[in-house]
Amino acid sequence: MPEPPLRADARRNRARILAAAAEVFDKHGTSASTEEVARCAGVAVGTVFRHFPTKADLLAAIxxxxxxxxxxxxxxxxxxxxxxxxxxxxxxxxxxxxxxxxxxxxxxxxxxxxxxxxxxxxxxxxxxxxxxxxxxxxxxxxxxxxxxxxxxxxxxxxxxxxxxxxxxxxxxxxxxxxxxxxx
Amino acid sequence: MPEPPLRADARRNRARILAAAAEVFDKHGTSASTEEVARCAGVAVGTVFRHFPTKADLLAAIxxxxxxxxxxxxxxxxxxxxxxxxxxxxxxxxxxxxxxxxxxxxxxxxxxxxxxxxxxxxxxxxxxxxxxxxxxxxxxxxxxxxxxxxxxxxxxxxxxxxxxxxxxxxxxxxxxxxxxxxx
DNA sequence: TGACAACATGAGTGGCAACTCATAATTTGG
DNA sequence: CCAAATTATGAGTTGCCACTCATGTTGTCA
Structure with a gap:
């Protein structure tokens, strides 16, 4: 199952989200809201959930x-x-x-x-x-x-x-x- | 400020709530709901909040x-x-x-x-x-x-x-x- | 025993946070 | 440069949970 490659903007956003999530969770603990992560990444909530369908998935990725x-x-x-x-x-x-x-x-x-x-x-x-x-x-x-x-x-x-x-x-x-x- | 003594049923309930809270929080973690504690104590939610105005107060008491x-x-x-x-x-x-x-x-x-x-x-x-x-x-x-x-x-x-x-x-x-x- | 205060009840309120979806914006292959 | 597919957006929707309050119940003391 060769996953098709991500589009350029999608790759960029994925990276931003991961970085933002690491920062936010480190600062406020894992109970920080996903919305906070999105804000910090300069991205809408929906985008976060597109890349990581679940908060747990996001944590696992980090x-x-x-x-x-x-x-x-x-x-x-x-x-x-x-x-x-x-x-x-x-x-x-x-x-x-x-x-x-x-x-x-x-x-x-x-x-x-x-x-x-x-x-x-x-x-x-x-x-x-x-x-x-x-x-x-x-x-x-x-x-x-x-x-x-x-x-x-x-x-x-x-x-x-x-x-x-x-x-x-x-x-x-x-x-x-x-x-x-x-x- | 000599607190007036508790009524008999109030003392009994307070003890039951503390015991139930200890059990519930030990089993499900401190994120367990106050309602669960009340159920386990055989008491209504309001009663729990009468004795411990805040969930933090309940934890502190335990x-x-x-x-x-x-x-x-x-x-x-x-x-x-x-x-x-x-x-x-x-x-x-x-x-x-x-x-x-x-x-x-x-x-x-x-x-x-x-x-x-x-x-x-x-x-x-x-x-x-x-x-x-x-x-x-x-x-x-x-x-x-x-x-x-x-x-x-x-x-x-x-x-x-x-x-x-x-x-x-x-x-x-x-x-x-x-x-x-x-x- | 009666009457009053202390207490118990539990449906209801407000707020927060995870997650969705119709719509708009980008990217990319041709 | 133009579709067609992929991705982004953000205002909802849903569900949960701490906390309240009007009403009913029970203990206490004279």
Whole structure:
């Protein structure tokens, strides 16, 4: 089923909508109205719904993009060969989550929410590479499992976001979390 | 301003509403309708709004109760003198959060949500006692601060709840978290 | 027990937000 | 440059939910 290519203006609007949605949902949470997204994108509501028939579809699209960016970053770090890359990546994701609500939803979507299961799996593989390298180098304990790392990351993101930790507290808390992984 | 005592039926209904609200919000999240709460309590909507003029007031009342129970439990543990009581308490709260959405909201309400700031402070004192004892006994590292413990607890609750960790994963993750506190 | 105040009831109101559809505007292949 | 198809528009439509209020009920106290 080779989807016919989008018209030029349609492509442009789709991109604008995605950007606007990311901005709006990050600022006001996912309960922000679709109309607000349309306004921010400089587009009518109907156009948003033409591209994403459902609000959930819009969220899923954002998450897919986000997942892609995170996975790429993780792969880059893994290629670098630094055995502490896992810890770096961990801290950075939490740092981003503190100001970007959407990361949280991505990571939490291991389950049933919007159908992002496979996306998360993709991030999982990238993380697994980082973890393997860290284990070999003795940067983290051998018995630490991938799902635990993901769980800790999820928890930290949620906490940083929902509780609104100040930067200082955030850094100390992440430090404690990483302490739990080291030998 | 000595509030006149409630009438007998009013007291009974107030209690029923609180219990029903806790059950409903735990099951369907805080977006469940007030009407659902009323139905579950066997009461009309108007009655719910007579006792709690706003949905936020209802949530705040639930959290106040919850905070009281948790604080009491923490104090009891502290009185017991077990130096690992902090770790026990931590694990237990997370365990409860996994099936009770409301704990999460309580712990996350360090900030601006419903005005529960002081309630959390109350829990903080009880936790502080546990932490002090654990530090003296060398069960946790000396440099671990109270706000970090609260932050970790918050994070773990959010994670356990939002991501729906299976029991096995939950236990391992909490273990990793506690590893980060030990010497 | 009676009478008054406190309380309960539940149909109704207002408002918000997701989603639709007839119409108008663009794009594109010929 | 001109159709024909694709896309954009935005004023509705629909449904839900927090909250109100006129009316009926129950507890309390003398």
């Amino acid at each position: 998450m897919k993009e986000l997942q892609g960016r995170l996975a790429t970053q993780a792969e880059t770090l893994a290629a670098g060969g630094d055995p502490t890359a896992l810890l770096t990546f961990f801290a950075e994701v939490v740092e981003r989550a503190a100001s970007a609500r959407t990361v949280v939803h991505l990571l939490a979507a291991g389950g049933t929410d919007v159908g992002v299961d496979r996306q998360v799996a993709g991030l999982g593989e990238a993380l697994d590479a980082l973890l393997a390298r860290a284990r070999e180098a003795g940067t983290v304990r051998a018995e630490v499992q991938l799902d635990e790392v993901i769980a800790l990351l999820t928890a930290a993101c949620h906490g940083a976001l929902a509780a609104g930790w100040a930067p200082d507290l955030r850094h100390r808390t992440v430090a404690r979390l990483l302490d739990g992984l080291r030998p | 959290m106040k109760e919850l905070q009281g129970r948790l604080a009491t439990q923490a104090e009891t543990l502290a009185a017991g003198g077990d130096p690992t009581a902090l770790l026990t308490f931590f694990a237990e709260v997370v365990e409860r959060a996994a099936s009770a959405r409301t704990v999460v909201h309580l712990l996350a309400a360090g900030g601006t949500d419903v005005g529960v700031d002081r309630q959390v402070a109350g829990l903080g004192e009880a936790l502080d006692a546990l932490l002090a004892r654990a530090r003296e006994a060398g069960t946790v590292r000396a440099e671990v601060q109270l706000d970090e413990v609260i932050a970790l607890l918050t994070a773990a609750c959010h994670g356990a709840l939002a991501a729906g960790w299976a029991p096995d994963l939950r236990h391992r993750t909490v273990a990793r978290l506690l590893d980060g506190l030990r010497p």
